[in-house]
Amino acid sequence: MRLPVPSxxxxxxxxxxxxxxxxLTAPFPALQIILHALLVLALxxxxxxxxxxxxxxxxxxxxxxxxxxxxxxxxxxxxxxxxVVLLAGWMAGRWPLEGLRGWLARLAGLGLLHGLLVHxxxxxxxxxxxxxxxxxxxxxxxxxWGWLSWRLLHxxxxxxxx
Amino acid sequence: xxxxxxxxxWSRAGWxxxxxxxxxxxxxxWVLMGPASGQRWSRASxxxxxxxxxxxxRWAERRHxxxxxxxxxxxxxxxxxxxxxxxxxxxxxxxxxAPRHAEADEAVRLLGLKKHIPLELGAxxxxxxxxxxxxxxxxxxxxxxxxxxxxxxVLVPEGIVGRLWSVSATQSKILPADAPNAxxxxxxxxxRATGVLQGLGSGRALIRYVSNQEVVQVGEAVLTSGLxxxxxxxxxxxxxxxxxxxxxxxRVILNLSAPLDRVSAVLLLxxxxxxxxxxxxxxxxxxxxxxRGTP
Numbered sequence: 001m002r003l004p005v006p007s008x009x010x011x012x013x014x015x016x017x018x019x020x021x022x023x024l025t026a027p028f029p030a031l032q033i034i035l036h037a038l039l040v041l042a043l044x045x046x047x048x049x050x051x052x053x054x055x056x057x058x059x060x061x062x063x064x065x066x067x068x069x070x071x072x073x074x075x076x077x078x079x080x081x082x083x084v085v086l087l088a089g090w091m092a093g094r095w096p097l098e099g100l101r102g103w104l105a106r107l108a109g110l111g112l113l114h115g116l117l118v119h120x121x122x123x124x125x126x127x128x129x130x131x132x133x134x135x136x137x138x139x140x141x142x143x144x145w146g147w148l149s150w151r152l153l154h155x156x157x158x159x160x161x162x
Numbered sequence: 163x164x165x166x167x168x169x170x171x172w173s174r175a176g177w178x179x180x181x182x183x184x185x186x187x188x189x190x191x192w193v194l195m196g197p198a199s200g201q202r203w204s205r206a207s208x209x210x211x212x213x214x215x216x217x218x219x220r221w222a223e224r225r226h227x228x229x230x231x232x233x234x235x236x237x238x239x240x241x242x243x244x245x246x247x248x249x250x251x252x253x254x255x256x257x258x259x260a261p262r263h264a265e266a267d268e269a270v271r272l273l274g275l276k277k278h279i280p281l282e283l284g285a286x287x288x289x290x291x292x293x294x295x296x297x298x299x300x301x302x303x304x305x306x307x308x309x310x311x312x313x314x315x316v317l318v319p320e321g322i323v324g325r326l327w328s329v330s331a332t333q334s335k336i337l338p339a340d341a342p343n344a345x346x347x348x349x350x351x352x353x354r355a356t357g358v359l360q361g362l363g364s365g366r367a368l369i370r371y372v373s374n375q376e377v378v379q380v381g382e383a384v385l386t387s388g389l390x391x392x393x394x395x396x397x398x399x400x401x402x403x404x405x406x407x408x409x410x411x412x413r414v415i416l417n418l419s420a421p422l423d424r425v426s427a428v429l430l431l432x433x434x435x436x437x438x439x440x441x442x443x444x445x446x447x448x449x450x451x452x453x454r455g456t457p
Contacts, residue, residue: 051182079186125197126197
């Protein structure tokens with residue numbers, strides 16, 4: 001059974017709220033990076049409309065790097081976000097969602113890829129830097145924000161299960 | 163067959179794809195430029211603008227050099243104008259001072275001559291000259307008021323001038339040595355032959371009564387003999403210019419050494435001086451030598 005695609009207004013509303021939260025949570029990097037992963041991997045991708053998702057992902061990258069104020073040359077995160085969100089949108093169109101488990105698995109795979117791409121792009125843009133443990137927070141909290149995004153976007157109304 | 167022009171138009175999806183490609187490629191290029199992009203841009207812009215910067219620097223340097231040159235030229239012009247004004251002022255001053263300087267030089271020369279003649283010499287100024295006229299002479303600014311008398315000898319450092327012919331209350335008239343009636347006792351320096359001077363005018367004179375037996379050379383100096391009791395022996399009169407044998411005596415013509423037309427101050431010998439006077443011993447001006455080690 002294929003799940004219906006969420007409405008565009010609802011998706012953009014959640015994306016905007018999350019982007020604002022990313023900017024507001026700059027003093028809490030762990031929370032900020034989780035919101036960032038939520039926006040890029042779960043909320044922004046939309047099958048058949050890659051441009052809007054790409055713009056949200058790029059905005060999320062620029063807001064994250066701009067509020068971090070750590071890198072000498074910005075843009076690496078936005079580029080990685082753009083790449084990942086395009087891939088996620090293509091995957092959503094190519095392999096439509098059929099359940100929460102598949103959604104979480106897709107998020108996990110995209111999350112790992114996203115972490116690698118962000119690190120590589122930031123390395124290209126800003127120069128070598130240590131890995132750190134920031135990537136671990138989205139992975140550890142994946143069930144939480146994955147389930148939340150599932151509930152917000154894809155779950156049928158009135159039910160808490162698939 | 164009618165052909166309809168096909169209208170090529172992009173779909174909305176095509177525009178979206180193009181925007182995505184541009185967005186992705188733009189971000190990628192931006193990322194690949196890396197942290198040193200600013201330096202690269204600076205280097206590239208510097209390399210591009212280097213010629214224009216060089217030209218601008220040269221132009222600015224040229225402007226500065228021109229401005230400096232203009233300032234220097236203005237200063238030089240101002241200095242030149244100031245120096246011209248100062249030079250003109252100095253010339254006017256020199257022209258004003260020239261008579262006094264000439265008179266001072268003449269006084270110095272007269273003072274030098276006075277040191278060599280051990281007689282009581284007086285000085286007088288020539289205030290007028292009537293030499294161009296017949297029986298002309300020189301007018302002095304002194305007369306009886308200063309104790310002058312007739313037949314006092316008059317001389318300048320170059321030689322004798324003549325003698326006082328007439329003396330009035332405040333002025334005197336000199337009978338120059340080139341006057342026809344100027345009878346000055348002279349002698350030739352080498353042969354010591356004596357004669358009497360008879361003026362020919364224009365600074366020339368003839369020596370009378372020199373025997374044909376005498377040997378006289380052109381250029382020989384002629385001195386006073388002291389026999390006329392106007393001049394003492396040994397004062398310079400002139401130099402022999404021509405010598406020609408005559409019937410009874412030599413015809414000796416000399417050029418007077420004193421510039422009679424340019425005399426402005428003269429020395430006056432005392433009346434009837436001695437025939438011969440000994441010049442005083444004048445110690446040469448020797449600079450005091452400093453011994454080594456003395457301050």
